[in-house]
Amino acid sequence: MLILRYSPASPYARKIRIAADLLGLAEKIEIVAADAADPADSLRRQNPLGKIPTLILEDGSALYDSRVIAEYLDHLAGGGRMIPAVPSARFTALRLQALGDGINDAALLIRYESFSRPEGLRYDEAIALQQGKIDRALGALDAGPPAGDVDIGHIAVACALGYIDLRFAGAWRGKHQCLVAWLEKFARDIPAFEATKA
């Protein structure tokens, strides 16, 4: 049995949970909540970076971060399934994953800046810098939503959109109709998306 340290709101952990479901591995993975903010949580001993998700293997060793876990699970399932083996498709999927993860990185920094620190210490320019990354990424994705079979890139983008829905109340939806339609289809096609909603 593998153990996935996760939190319900983590978009990176959600990516892994959806990939595991699509790979038929969900029943081989026990999901165990971790509190990244708690120094006493075993997470920091399992992963020095103290980050979610972290996957504990059967020999007790740990794998991180989410990209490495995604590739490991794909490998366990035979390889080339959520991360295509053919180079052109592979690098398109990996770039798309980087874009989705990058939206999450920026959204998390905005969250830290606007929620996790005393109000008097907030810096509007830091928020604007990260918001610019999100806006440009959403613009690019709206102009060309993920296409073809579902892969780790599609999943990463869906989890990023789910995360900005969760944290910023869907403010992105008004200006990105194509991407909204794409996400609605993804949610219909991939039941694990709704099932992992925070």
Added chain:
Amino acid sequence: MLILRYSPASPYARKIRIAADLLGLAEKIEIVAADAADPADSLRRQNPLGKIPTLILEDGSALYDSRVIAEYLDHLAGGGRMIPAVPSARFTALRLQALGDGINDAALLIRYESFSRPEGLRYDEAIALQQGKIDRALGALDAGPPAGDVDIGHIAVACALGYIDLRFAGAWRGKHQCLVAWLEKFARDIPAFEATKA
């Protein structure tokens, strides 16, 4: 000709420059500085996230982020060279890369927090949280430095140590003698490390 958008101080770009050198690809890659802080720099059109490094391919499309670029260059060089093909070695290397990149992620957040914002808006707890990640990662690496042939994990760790040397004046060295010795050997063995020093 490929074009690598980089900055001299970026540890993620340094990782790619060293990997390219070891893969024999350096002469096929033109390095072109990018200013991630300048909205007018073409970087933000090449990569919506506006991040360094970004690799421009011969067809004009762009690849990002550094992990995707590293795998692409390894593929161009035949595959399985800086990112081992054998699963056990591959996931060890990818986890080590995630650890090195994670040190850089934390160090950059400390840099933003302590340097890139007005002094009155700094939040000591945010710095302490990131410093904890770095300290635990360095402790783990000092207890077990990268072993075996040089791979992308070794390069990522060396670039992370180089980055905290650059930004924090080598404060990590006193308590991590094994890791200091490892880095000195890496620097002797891999000339591209010194050649890419900021």
